[in-house]
Amino acid sequence: MTKTQLYIIIIIVALFGLGWLGLSDPGSDSSNLPQSIGDPLELVVVKNTNDFDAEIYSTLKTLIGVDIGPSPQPEKLLSIMQVDLEKFKGVLQRHQNLLFVEKSDTFSIQFKYDVFAENQLIILLQVSSGEDLIARDKELLGVVKKIKETEMARLSQKFKKHESQVLSNQIDVRHGLLINVPKDFFIAYKDSNITWLRRETSKISQGLLIANSHSLHHSDFLKLKYSDTMAVDVAFDAVDSIITEHILGPLPNSYMMLERSLPTHINAPESGSHIKIQSLWRMENDFMGGVFQAYFFERGPLVYTYLYAPGEKKAIPLLQLESLLQNSFKNYIVQKK
Structure with missing residues (x-):
């Protein structure tokens, strides 16, 4: 030795x-x-x-x-x-x-x-x-x-060190979520109900959309924990009703929607604060697509993140988007108590 x-x-x-x-x-x-x-x-x-x-x-x-x-x-x-x-x-x-x-x-x-x-x-x-x-x-x-x-x-x-206090405050006021938004994100769309943030680089596109009025009913929320097929359809409908209208593609009549024919992962943390769904999105009338993660609170906003990274590794960009939301989940648990 x-x-x-x-x-x-x-x-x-x-x-x-x-x-x-x-x-x-x-x-x-x-x-x-x-x-x-x-x-x-x-x-x-x-x-x-x-x-x-x-x-x-x-x-x-x-x-x-x-x-x-x-x-x-x-x-x-x-x-x-x-x-x-x-x-x-x-x-x-x-x-x-x-x-x-x-x-x-x-x-x-x-x-x-x-x-x-x-x-x-x-x-x-x-x-x-x-x-x-x-x-x-x-x-x-x-x-x-x-x-x-x-x-x-x-x-x-790291996000806290490079936070856009203006964007973070807007999300807190509009949606009641604590998110330390990095300065390289920008607002793509906002109204009294919705905030859509984007981050663009030469290789990838990351998005975060929050909507106040699309919570699941209590019964659907409980069923979704156990991957109930009808509850999954309800969750997908809730997301599609927002993204098909607001996240538009570069081509005429192109818009984002969820791909329903592919595997879907559902994760319900022990805290019970939220349920996360991961699957794929596609751009209708275009050839774009990628990974999405949607977060449902029993009483709270719908949070939707997506990644477009053709030919690139997805693990780290997805982790970045998930990390943005960690303080929100912790704060939501405290508010429930």
Whole structure:
């Protein structure tokens, strides 16, 4: 074993083995650490080939390699890079998401912040074998969830630093939602009921539309949680009634509408604050299309986000749109209480 390997193992054992179990305090002092690096949703898996062969790391990559949901092309949520322990040094230690696998008779997943760099998430996975890993597939999804939640928190902080206070205040007054709108978004349309924001780059287009008067009835909201077919149709009708009128395409008589013949993912968080639907939209009388996510509150506005990114990866732009809404969901839960 090299000195570098020994050094890293001592750090991991000290942090995770001596009382640092579970989620540690993210507010601990990290002022002396360098800033973490890496793109959102990147994960570096540090391989200890002394304990495990390559097969277990291949299995791990498969088990945490969930997709982003309905999309024009299949795409994984995480971008996973593997590096051998002896090569894990220098800038690699500063990566914002790191995962270590340790051989143990007892399965566990532990988290720690800010070990080698500031604003860093460290995951220690303890497992006995590849068979043990496969048997714990559902628990491993918690790793994916933690990474996504951490990334959204990071993005939310960035949005606050580059917020357009004017746009954020308008949305708060008009719709009662707390959204830290970045300065590179602009208003495409607004009236007393609707706000439509857009962000345009040379490669992608992102949109956020909020409508006050399109909440679901209580019975439809409850049915939608369980993917009731009729409730899904009602939800799609609510969205189409807004976007077909307001989100128009570049060609004459072209307008956005939802694609109803493709798979639809429905997610109802444990908080019960909202229900999220993800599927695809298309531009009627044109050849444009992309991913949408619609959020329904039991008593609140309809929130609709969409992405147009032909030929580009979708995971990060979708995460950006979802991160915009995190404070709104938290605030809605507080208001319900």
